[in-house]
Amino acid sequence: ETVMTQSPATLSVSPGERATLSCRASQSVSTNLGWYQQKPGQAPRLLIYGASTRATGIPARFSGSGSGTEFTLTISSLQSEDFAVYYCQQCNKWPPTFGQGTKVEIK
Amino acid sequence: EVQLVESGGGLVQPGGSLRLSCAASGFTFSSHWMIWVRQAPGKGLEWVANIRQDGSQKYHVDSVKGRFTISRDNAKNSLDLQMNSLRAEDTAVYYCARGYSTGWVDYWGRGSLVTVSS
Numbered sequence: 452e453t454v455m456t457q458s459p460a461t462l463s464v465s466p467g468e469r470a471t472l473s474c475r476a477s478q479s480v481s482t483n484l485g486w487y488q489q490k491p492g493q494a495p496r497l498l499i500y501g502a503s504t505r506a507t508g509i510p511a512r513f514s515g516s517g518s519g520t521e522f523t524l525t526i527s528s529l530q531s532e533d534f535a536v537y538y539c540q541q542c543n544k545w546p547p548t549f550g551q552g553t554k555v556e557i558k
Numbered sequence: 559e560v561q562l563v564e565s566g567g568g569l570v571q572p573g574g575s576l577r578l579s580c581a582a583s584g585f586t587f588s589s590h591w592m593i594w595v596r597q598a599p600g601k602g603l604e605w606v607a608n609i610r611q612d613g614s615q616k617y618h619v620d621s622v623k624g625r626f627t628i629s630r631d632n633a634k635n636s637l638d639l640q641m642n643s644l645r646a647e648d649t650a651v652y653y654c655a656r657g658y659s660t661g662w663v664d665y666w667g668r669g670s671l672v673t674v675s676s
Binding site: 483485487494495496497500501506507538540542543545546547548549550551552 | 617619658661
């Protein structure tokens with residue numbers, strides 16, 4: 452199975468600053484990569500799919516990039532509601548697999 | 559408004575069985591492939607199984623293959639997960655979810671906690 456590795460495990464950022472999250476695949480997943488946000492006690496929410504396409508209703512401050520094995524989620528200016536855990540997920544090969552998550556916390 | 563509401567979770571002994579159900583509303587259920595995803599306490603997400611729109615094809619991850627079965631009833635707008643031979647490592651919140659495009663999840667239920675313990 453394709454192993455997804457996210458870094459860092461925890462990212463401490465001040466509100467208004469830029470956050471950059473990384474996701475690496477153990478083999479190429481082309482652009483079949485998505486990002487989800489999960490807040491405590493809530494279900495995840497789809498942010499980005501196809502590596503760079505924002506899902507419906509997702510603010511423009513969220514952007515995704517990358518292809519192959521290296522991907523990045525950028526939050527251009529962190530808002531209070533953005534502090535959460537972020538997961539990447541590949542759907543290039545069965546089974547779909549998720550990274551272990553990056554927690555974005557307030558600095 | 560899309561709604562996915564899970565039911566059927568609870569405490570079960572190792573080796574036991576449980577059936578999760580998901581009631582879907584707010585969209586044309588028969589037009590979407592559906593998924594079960596689980597999350598162990600304090601851990602990440604794990605894809606469990608998915609099923610095609612008409613139920614003709616089902617896929618289960620290796621860790622549950624032969625023990626869990628996904629099914630759907632399009633007439634009742636419902637999705638099920640039959641879980642047999644449960645193990646402690648199956649303890650998790652199980653999310654009913656809607657598939658989008660080639661492999662994403664665009665809507666999730668609130669989740670149903672399954673605890674496997676003696």
